[in-house]
Amino acid sequence: MKWSLFIFQTKVKDKIFLxxxxxxxxxxxxxxxxxxIDRYINKKSSSSNEYKNIINALVEMDFIxxxxxxxxxxxxxxxxxxxxxxxxxxxHILPTTECNFTCKYCYQTGINRNYRxxxxxxxxxxxxxxxxxxKHPIEKSNIIIHGGEPTLNWEAVIELMPSIKKLFxxxxxxxxxxxxxxxYLLTKEKVDFLYNFNxxxxxxTLDGLEEIHNKRRFLRNGYGTFKQIxxxxxxxxxNNFLNHIDLRINYDKENFETIPxxxxxxxxxxxxxxxxxxxxLVSPTIANTNIHSFIPxxxxxxxxxxxxxxxxxxxxxxxxxxxxxxxxxxxxxxxxVISADCKIYKCLSMVxxxxxxxxxxxxNKDKEKEISTYFFxxxxxxxxxKKCEFIPLCNTxxxxxxxxxxxxxxxxxxxxxxxxxxxxxxxxxxYLGEIK
Numbered sequence: 440m441k442w443s444l445f446i447f448q449t450k451v452k453d454k455i456f457l458x459x460x461x462x463x464x465x466x467x468x469x470x471x472x473x474x475x476i477d478r479y480i481n482k483k484s485s486s487s488n489e490y491k492n493i494i495n496a497l498v499e500m501d502f503i504x505x506x507x508x509x510x511x512x513x514x515x516x517x518x519x520x521x522x523x524x525x526x527x528x529x530x531h532i533l534p535t536t537e538c539n540f541t542c543k544y545c546y547q548t549g550i551n552r553n554y555r556x557x558x559x560x561x562x563x564x565x566x567x568x569x570x571x572x573x574k575h576p577i578e579k580s581n582i583i584i585h586g587g588e589p590t591l592n593w594e595a596v597i598e599l600m601p602s603i604k605k606l607f608x609x610x611x612x613x614x615x616x617x618x619x620x621x622x623y624l625l626t627k628e629k630v631d632f633l634y635n636f637n638x639x640x641x642x643x644t645l646d647g648l649e650e651i652h653n654k655r656r657f658l659r660n661g662y663g664t665f666k667q668i669x670x671x672x673x674x675x676x677x678n679n680f681l682n683h684i685d686l687r688i689n690y691d692k693e694n695f696e697t698i699p700x701x702x703x704x705x706x707x708x709x710x711x712x713x714x715x716x717x718x719x720l721v722s723p724t725i726a727n728t729n730i731h732s733f734i735p736x737x738x739x740x741x742x743x744x745x746x747x748x749x750x751x752x753x754x755x756x757x758x759x760x761x762x763x764x765x766x767x768x769x770x771x772x773x774x775x776v777i778s779a780d781c782k783i784y785k786c787l788s789m790v791x792x793x794x795x796x797x798x799x800x801x802x803n804k805d806k807e808k809e810i811s812t813y814f815f816x817x818x819x820x821x822x823x824x825k826k827c828e829f830i831p832l833c834n835t836x837x838x839x840x841x842x843x844x845x846x847x848x849x850x851x852x853x854x855x856x857x858x859x860x861x862x863x864x865x866x867x868x869x870y871l872g873e874i875k
Contacts, residue, residue: 440480440494440503444510447828449863456866457502458760461514461831464500467870468493511823514830519816522772528580528612529774531787532564532599535592536779540621540664542656544689544721550791552587554779556595560801564777565602567800572610575773580607580614582636585787587779590624600636615639621656622668630671634680643672644687647697648704655694669708676713683713683756688746691721693732695742699749711754718746740860748868759869761861762829763854764837769813785813788839813838815849827855 445461455473458465468476476494478484480503487494497503504510535555536547556564571577582603584596600616607614616636618625622643645668646655653663675681686705690698698718705714720739721732734742743761750757768774769786776784778791781801789795797811818835827833833854840852 440498440505442477442480443501443504444823444826445514445828445831446502447859447862449866451867451871454870456870458862459500459502460760460829462501464502466497466500466502515816515819518819522814525772526576526578527771527773528575528577529583529768529771530568530580531583531585531768531774531776533585533587533777533779533790534589534595534599536587536791537591538586538588538621539591539623539658540588540656541659544655544691546788547587547791551780554587555592556599556779556781558598560779560781561595561599561602563781563800564599565606567777568603569606571773572606572612577610577612577773580612582614582616584616584618584620585776586620588621588624589618590620590626590629592779593624593629597632600632604636617641621664622671623658623664625671625675627674630675630680639681640685641675641681642685642687643668644689645669645701645705646689647694647701651694651697651701655689672709676709683715685715685717687717687719689719689721690742690746691732691734695734695746698746702746702749702753702755706753706755712756715756716750718743736854737857739857740864743861744864744868747865751868759865760832761865762832762858764833764840766834767837769838770834772812772814785811786839789842813848818849818851821851822853825853825855827853829855829858833858 443459443461445459447458447460449456450470451467453470454467455470456465456467472490472493475484476487476490476497479487479490479494494503533554533556536550536552537555538545538547538552582600589596604614606612614637616633616638617640618633618638619642622641622645625641625643644656645665646652649663649665652665656664658664672684675684688698688701702716705711720734720736720743722736747757747761767786768776774785775797776787776790777800778784781799782790782796783798783800784790784795785797786795815835819830822830822833822835836851836853838848841850842848844850844852
């Protein structure tokens, strides 16, 4: 027998925590118990009778596997089978690349911000989706309305959504609708409209209390946006349109110290179970935005756990395991980003970059290309060479980050050590009784 490759292990006081990243199973063992089992597995001890029941349980949960099992081969074959037979579509649609905000850290800096879907474009988009559904057995889909700022071309959303709903009903596709928005124009009328299309998620961003937020995320005319966003969130929560709002907080050295005040404020005005938090590290973009307050990604373990601990202490919903990247739209077989200029991309961060266009709906009206994917199974070889326990979660990392670092999407920007450091701290926070 041997320990599985996919085990994240950390010691917290006299306990050994083991997290199986392949099947999301978590256990902890007394240090002396773990040491005894480890010695037996590594043939340094001949007896296992004392912990036979524990060993059997570890085998059942795939923490311990037999020598005959080739985890690499098994994982890759299962992964490819699931990928090739996937019947899910993540459909990102950008009604416009315009934005009413001027955020200095925007990842879309440098692209053409003047595109808007018109009625002709919408017909072409719907026809394209129809042709795709005729060729691919899609059963489920998330429609993600994105931008730019999608609420700036709401007329296109109003025209588009009934057509897609009708199309999905025709092809028996179960779907949900989501929106990623700065929240400023997510008014009552827009919320009421979305509710008719299986709306189940909204991501909104606040970067601090009013003074801080309004210095970072302000309108093009310089006016602040904090109060209006808060009012719009209040309407959604008070009327139970969604189970919760996904609230994004972007942080860098400029606003990091003030985020605790924002969390305490939000905890007083909203039920914390209604706010699911994510903390986004502000990072460089293709346009190389010159922001002096960037936090190097290597320093994330010094910042993220502090925010995490406070958020959990206040009762906000946070993921129990930290990971940078996963199986995103770029890697999912039947997923795509349809931009406001009718171009198709595989990654939101690459919208507006000519060399990342994979198709053009409006200029290829009758025959679409087979959508390329950024799922490169050969890259997993590098991850297995490092004996990385995070392979099932990270899935070779972010293609956009790899491009920024190495100049190629077919490469890896490995963050293994950062992920380890952060999760070591999270386990201490979660399981040492530090959260009251």
